[in-house]
Amino acid sequence: MSTESDTPLLDELEKGPFPSFVSEIKKAAAKNKMALDELKQLEKSYRDKRGYWKHGGIVGIRGYGSGIIGRHSSLPQEFPGVADFHTVRVNSVSGFFYTSDSLRQICDIWDRHGSGLLNMHGSTGDIILLGTSTEKLEPVFAEFSSRGWDLGGSGSSLRTPSCCIGPARCEWANIDTLDIIYNLTQEFQDEMHRPAFPYKFKIKAAGCAVDCIGAIARADCSIIGTWRGHIVVDQSAVAEYAKQGMDIQAEIVNLCPTGCMVYDGRELYINDEDCSRCMHCISRMTKALRPAGEKGATILIGSKAPFVIGATLSWVLVPFMKLEPPYDEFKALLKKIWEYWDEHGKNRERLGELVIRRGMREFLEFVGVKPSPQQVKEPRRDPFFYWKDEDFRRQ
Amino acid sequence: MDKEELKKRIFELVEKSVGKKKLKSSDIQKIISADTGVARDYVKSALRNLVDDGTLIYTYFGGSFVEIPSKE
Incomplete structure (x- = not known):
């Protein structure tokens, strides 16, 4: 009997003290053909030093423009189990709190309809269900939907807003991140499910500047709890x-x-x-x-991963905003930001890139926020604010 | 403007753009709103109806677009 492995390169990733995604795929592959072909295709990718996935296209749930990411193998004859291997994004719970029952429910549905592989959570915060076929999409959605789950955001839309654990388990939370994110998610369902933006838009809320959710590095609009006192x-x-x-x-x-x-x-x-x-x-x-003192949030904009101009961190837009239900002030600001982006943004241009391209001054005038020293992105370098001649004229 | 008429205008716009330019939802809202003088929210609502009944679909090709589904 041969002891040679079919996946020698992936086996290397099982060595060492850390949990291995390869071990988990192997477990799933023992009972699921999709997972098995996924494993084999991945080994081939490592061997050939290239990827074999194509993504995008026309797959989706009727009425929704997001939540499903079409994924197809470019080697469907060789790996028929992953000819279609679509990703389903399920809207996560604020603060990522789940009961074990709800986790079992998610896994049971996915075992029935997909590869059994999932990712908790993707960088957008969604529950990422990896790999199902086109004909299974509507049944998967029907099962999740009937149990109160909904799809998350993808494509040129508002991505699923996410937050830290907030006041549920952290004494330093200056704002109720859980309620804010739940409220925004309910309010902006249309923006999440029917993509109409120039590109993706992420909102993340952190209860304090420790920023356990990584808002300042990942969100087009970061809400970071702070205090005035x-x-x-x-x-x-x-x-x-x-x-x-x-x-x-x-x-x-x-x-x-x-x-x-x-x-x-x-x-x-x-x-x-x-x-x-x-x-x-x-x-x-x-x-x-x-x-001690008044609690609220600093609103920042602009962070993103590398794309057109490289990675950027968020910078301050509003130094302090009281954030209390129903969060009307914040929602009104957000709508103005989207209006500006819609008016001037190019296809696939993130908000931060747009503001950097056109200048902070125009943006502030449009959204109706007064300039303040906290908005200076990098002290002693570019003030990030373009002055007009009339600003220097004596009144 | 009657909603059915608006839906027809939207469909015609998407149909005309086939093979020329992929339209985003916001492109459609802007163009139809400017052409007809109706509010963007109303155009958005008509567009939503067209997507809900499967007359139009969302696609993703490096960005999200609204297109006519293929006949296959």
Whole structure:
């Protein structure tokens, strides 16, 4: 009996201490032909150093323009199990909270209709179900839909909004990220399911600047919880941290991005006016420091992965906005942003790229937000704001 | 304008563009709204009806477009 593996290159990815996606595909392949052919095609891709997937096209659910990503093998004769291998995006739950029953429900449906492979979660935040055939799409959707699930966003649409765990399990959340994302998802169903934007648009909400959801690096519009007030310092807890061996000068004060802190060896002082609410000190000294005052969010725009102009991080649009149900102020701002993008955006141009191309000034005038120092993207470099001659004329 | 008439105008626009230019949903809304003078939301609603009944479909080719389904 031969001991030679059919997938020697993929086997390499099972070595080492980390969980391996190859092991998981092999488990699925033992009982599912699609997963088996997926494994074989992947091995061939590794061997030939090229991909064998084509994507896009016309597959979808009737009435929906997003949620299904058509995927086809370019070697259907060799790997018939993956001739069609469409991805289904299911709208995730705010904060990614599931009961084990709901997870079993998702897996059972997918075992019946797809490859059995899934990805929790994709970078957009959806539950990504990998691999089904065209004729199975409507039945899959019917099963999910009848149990209260819906498709997520894909293509040139609003992508499924996502958020951190927020106040459900985190004492530092300055905003109710879960409610905000649920509310926005319900409000903008049309924008999610019927693509009408120049390109994709992502919204992510983080409860504080620690940004566990990675909003600042991934979302066209980031909502990041903050506060307007000071940081309460418990000096006895500060002393306890020092006693436990924390080098407060090196680990806290020297790493403060605005240099707003002083430590005299006994007590910690914070100049709140210079604080940028980055959360570094608070997240390191959770027992000693606590934000106090009015809670709200900073609204940022523009981050994206590399495409036309390379990766960009978000920058501030609104330094502070009260975010309370029904979030009308934020929704009105979002609609103005989309209107501007719709008016001036080129096909496949992300919002950030558009604003960089045309300038922050025009954008601010259009959306009705006043210029403020916090919007300066990179201090001491490009001010990111184009002045007109009349700005310099004496009134 | 009557909604059925509007739907007809939308379909004709998409039909005319076949083989020339793929139209996005927003392109259709802008063009029809400008041509007929009706509000974009109304055009959007008519377009939605056409997609819901399968007369038009969304496609994805490096961006999302609205097209006539193939007869196959």
